[in-house]
Amino acid sequence: MSERSEVTIKQSTAAREAAAPPRKEAPGVRISGLTVVYKTPAGELPAVRDVSLTLEPGSITGIVGESGSGKSTLALSLLNAVQPPGRISTGSVEIDGLGDVVGFRGERLRKARGQHIGYVFQAAQNSLNPLKTVGKQLLDLGRSHGVDDLRGLVREAKELLGRMGLDGARVLDSHQHELSGGMRQRVGIMLALVLNAHLVVLDEPTTALDMITQANILKIVREVHAERGLTTLVITHDIGVVAEVADRLAVMYGGRLVEQGPTRQVLAAPRHPYTRGLIKAIPRLVGDIDEAQALPGRPPTLVTVPKEGCVFRERCALRMDVCDTVDPQARVDEGAYGPRIVACHAVTVKERA
Amino acid sequence: MITGTGIVKTFKQRGKVLGAREVMALRGVDFAIPKGGAASFIGESGCGKTTLGRIIAGLETYDAGEIIIGDVTMSSLRPKQRQPHYRKIQLIHQDPYSALNPTRTIHQTLYAPLSLRARQTGRPRSWIEERAAEVLSLVGLDPGTVLARYPHQLSGGMRQRVVIARALTVDPEMLVADEAVSMIDVSLRLGILALLKDLRERLGVSVLFITHDVATARYIGDDGELYVIYRGQVVERGPVDTVIADPVHPYTQSLLSAIPVLHGLERPGEQPVMPLESLDESQSDEGCLFARRCPFRGERCTSERPLLAVTEAAPQQHACFYPERRSVIARPMSEV
Numbered sequence: 303m304s305e306r307s308e309v310t311i312k313q314s315t316a317a318r319e320a321a322a323p324p325r326k327e328a329p330g331v332r333i334s335g336l337t338v339v340y341k342t343p344a345g346e347l348p349a350v351r352d353v354s355l356t357l358e359p360g361s362i363t364g365i366v367g368e369s370g371s372g373k374s375t376l377a378l379s380l381l382n383a384v385q386p387p388g389r390i391s392t393g394s395v396e397i398d399g400l401g402d403v404v405g406f407r408g409e410r411l412r413k414a415r416g417q418h419i420g421y422v423f424q425a426a427q428n429s430l431n432p433l434k435t436v437g438k439q440l441l442d443l444g445r446s447h448g449v450d451d452l453r454g455l456v457r458e459a460k461e462l463l464g465r466m467g468l469d470g471a472r473v474l475d476s477h478q479h480e481l482s483g484g485m486r487q488r489v490g491i492m493l494a495l496v497l498n499a500h501l502v503v504l505d506e507p508t509t510a511l512d513m514i515t516q517a518n519i520l521k522i523v524r525e526v527h528a529e530r531g532l533t534t535l536v537i538t539h540d541i542g543v544v545a546e547v548a549d550r551l552a553v554m555y556g557g558r559l560v561e562q563g564p565t566r567q568v569l570a571a572p573r574h575p576y577t578r579g580l581i582k583a584i585p586r587l588v589g590d591i592d593e594a595q596a597l598p599g600r601p602p603t604l605v606t607v608p609k610e611g612c613v614f615r616e617r618c619a620l621r622m623d624v625c626d627t628v629d630p631q632a633r634v635d636e637g638a639y640g641p642r643i644v645a646c647h648a649v650t651v652k653e654r655a
Numbered sequence: 656m657i658t659g660t661g662i663v664k665t666f667k668q669r670g671k672v673l674g675a676r677e678v679m680a681l682r683g684v685d686f687a688i689p690k691g692g693a694a695s696f697i698g699e700s701g702c703g704k705t706t707l708g709r710i711i712a713g714l715e716t717y718d719a720g721e722i723i724i725g726d727v728t729m730s731s732l733r734p735k736q737r738q739p740h741y742r743k744i745q746l747i748h749q750d751p752y753s754a755l756n757p758t759r760t761i762h763q764t765l766y767a768p769l770s771l772r773a774r775q776t777g778r779p780r781s782w783i784e785e786r787a788a789e790v791l792s793l794v795g796l797d798p799g800t801v802l803a804r805y806p807h808q809l810s811g812g813m814r815q816r817v818v819i820a821r822a823l824t825v826d827p828e829m830l831v832a833d834e835a836v837s838m839i840d841v842s843l844r845l846g847i848l849a850l851l852k853d854l855r856e857r858l859g860v861s862v863l864f865i866t867h868d869v870a871t872a873r874y875i876g877d878d879g880e881l882y883v884i885y886r887g888q889v890v891e892r893g894p895v896d897t898v899i900a901d902p903v904h905p906y907t908q909s910l911l912s913a914i915p916v917l918h919g920l921e922r923p924g925e926q927p928v929m930p931l932e933s934l935d936e937s938q939s940d941e942g943c944l945f946a947r948r949c950p951f952r953g954e955r956c957t958s959e960r961p962l963l964a965v966t967e968a969a970p971q972q973h974a975c976f977y978p979e980r981r982s983v984i985a986r987p988m989s990e991v
Contacts, residue, residue, distance in 0.1 A: 514933075
């Protein structure tokens with residue numbers, strides 16, 4: 303009970319103070335030539351290979367990929383948080399106002415996380431400490447980042463939770479088990495944003511949530527993104543999630559980015575055979591049921607992904623001889639709504655013909 | 656044919672902090688799944704759909720009501736006597752990773768139920784091997800490569816196929832698939848769904864599909880019935896395509912409105928329904944269970960519980976005092 307009163311007193315005092323948080327601008331992010339390898343008995347194998355991706359300031363980018371596609375590893379690279387046996391072997395991650403985080407170590411890196419980059423972890427609903435109230439964990443977070451104005455932090459947290467449709471005071475006084483999955487997810491988002499980070503990574507933000515809760519969370523992500531002026535990256539296996547929130551869509555397969563572009567354009571006219579297959583494999587609510595077609599084969603793992611040539615060729619209907627040996631280069635088409643990029647020999651050949 | 660009438664299930668929770676309370680998991684549910692047919696239960700987690708699936712598979716007891724398998728009433732039998740009837744109904748779990756014994760090869764996994772079956776029916780040992788290969792082929796796996804493997808050597812999709820193959824060893828009449836594809840990679844999901852659909856068509860196995868994803872329910876059996884379950888009560892029930900195209904219960908409409916729209920390919924529905932608040936199971940049981948969250952509730956809703964019935968508003972059964980059609984689902988761009 304003492305904790306409860308502590309937090310409550312801090313909140314009521316904080317409510318009277320009105321120091322606005324310093325405004326930061328939504329940063330742009332340029333990932334270039336990024337390769338992340340994991341040490342295995344078979345040597346160091348790339349989970350992410352030569353990936354280049356730009357997050358425009360203020361945009362929401364969605365990365366879609368199946369398990370083992372390297373999407374979570376890519377997201378962790380933004381924090382320079384790839385854990386051994388993995389390591390970033392080449393490439394850079396330039397974040398506006400920070401620099402190349404790949405070179406960051408120790409205290410500098412720790413400060414960048416939280417204050418500049420917020421991360422909502424996969425299964426955020428299970429990543430809270432079950433022994434502490436949310437408020438206590440918030441204070442821990444503040445202290446570990448050297449926040450002097452803890453009352454201001456609590457006020458900010460309450461405001462954020464209120465913004466997401468929760469009773470801030472009640473949630474801060476709650477333990478994890480007293481909150482539903484959707485509420486925990488919102489607490490995760492709050493913790494990622496409360497230190498005023500303007501680059502936010504959401505890893506599978508709605509997995510294990512119900513449809514209605516998912517729709518709610520996605521709406522919140524969109525609104526908070528716009529209101530706070532964020533640059534947001536959403537990692538998911540669900541194209542529907544990206545379709546709902548993202549301006550740009552990037553598709554990952556076998557550690558490679560195979561296609562990216564404005565979400566609506568990619569969904570309406572996918573170019574890469576994998577993207578096409580994925581969209582075709584979604585059962586729909588109306589129309590001919592048999593239009594949905596399964597993608598043959600199965601996704602590669604770290605060990606089975608081809609060392610050279612196209613990573614998708616085993617499952618590809620448009621496979622040519624060149625696909626076995628030559629890695630398709632990303633082809634960029636500038637468009638009115640931003641560049642469309644596709645890495646496929648067959649698409650390149652077809653468009654030249 | 657498997658039917659249930661008035662199934663009631665209450666879970667008693669004992670708690671030191673929150674105090675004991677009772678959770679009504681099912682409040683008098685009726686269902687009927689014809690031989691070779693399909694049915695789907697949809698609803699949010701905690702609505703009772705999984706409990707109902709487990710009751711149907713004989714893995715959970717119920718407090719009131721009746722389950723009739725074929726023409727045999729289960730409550731008239733002793734637990735031991737019920738077993739051969741419930742064996743006709745096999746449950747496929749959500750998680751193929753924990754459904755298989757990691758220390759057994761696929762051959763051993765299939766051998767156990769098959770040898771029991773061979774003994775009961777007096778078939779020779781050679782039949783076991785033949786049948787093991789046969790069920791694996793049925794689910795689209797190559798027996799030669801799969802039989803000697805352990806579960807960890809297979810992908811999630813292949814494991815789920817093995818689980819289905821194991822269910823088929825006892826010649827079931829019905830498969831109960833509880834969120835059977837939610838842990839499978841996206842590009843492989845449709846393959847598993849297509850398999851269930853195919854087994855229905857080829858073997859005449861009926862399929863009960865439990866999910867929160869309406870589109871997959873439609874894919875498995877568009878000729879079957881859809882049951883929308885909310886806090887233990889069926890609130891709308893009817894042919895899949897009718898309920899999807901013309902839902903009249905605000906809860907069904909909320910579920911359908913929540914499905915992500917593939918912008919660029921689809922246009923969102925014009926009258927999306929959003930519940931007023933999120934699900935709180937400790938809410939009072941008085942009146943319509945959905946009333947507190949319902950944007951269209953009237954005075955009657957807080958005092959009286961609507962019963963499942965067909966009214967002039969719609970051909971499908973619904974439990975709502977103010978049923979109304981609303982355009983909630985996304986339509987393909989090409990259609991408009």
